Every structure is written in structure tokens, then in C-alpha cells.
Amino acid sequence: MDPNQAKLLKEVMAADFTLIDLNLYLNTHPYDQNTIMLFNNCAQRAKMLRNQYEKLYGPLTVQNSPYKCPWQWINSPWPWE
Numbered sequence: 269m270d271p272n273q274a275k276l277l278k279e280v281m282a283a284d285f286t287l288i289d290l291n292l293y294l295n296t297h298p299y300d301q302n303t304i305m306l307f308n309n310c311a312q313r314a315k316m317l318r319n320q321y322e323k324l325y326g327p328l329t330v331q332n333s334p335y336k337c338p339w340q341w342i343n344s345p346w347p348w349e
Contacts, residue, residue, distance in 0.1 A: 276321050280328065283314035 290307040
């Protein structure tokens with residue numbers, strides 16, 4: 269994995285972690301409008317980063333991509349490789 273790919277993947281993972289953390293907070297503070305706005309902004313950023321990564325390096329998850337025959341998800345490199 270080249271350094272640019274690794275850097276972008278770390279950004280995607282950090283953005284996803286932020287969303288999970290904010291989601292957990294909002295489960296116990298559902299009326300916190302500032303955090304809901306922050307969650308929505310972070311969700312947009314995470315989506316943008318994921319789209320950028322997948323455009324350059326291929327899909328990160330099997331659910332987000334259309335596939336054709338033969339099944340290509342098993343081909344290397346895997347996102348974590």
C-alpha cells in the first residue's frame with residue numbers, strides 16, 4: 269500500500285470512528301441539536317472520503333459496490349492490505 273493510500277484509509281477510518289462515537293452520544297442525548305449538526309457534517313465528510321478512496325483504490329465494503337461476473341470482491345488487494 270502506497271503512503272497516499274494509507275493516509276486516505278486512515279482518514280476514512282477516523283471519520284467512521286467519529287460517526288460511531290457521535291452516534292453513541294446521540295443515543296443518550298437525542299435532543300442535542302449541535303451534536304446532530306456535527307454528526308450530519310461528519311457523515312458528509314465520511315461519505316466524501318469513502319467515495320474518494322473507492323474511486324482511487326477500489327471498494328472498502330462489499331455492500332457499497334455493484335459487481336459483475338465473475339465475483340471480484342475476492343481479488344487482492346484487500347482494503348486492509
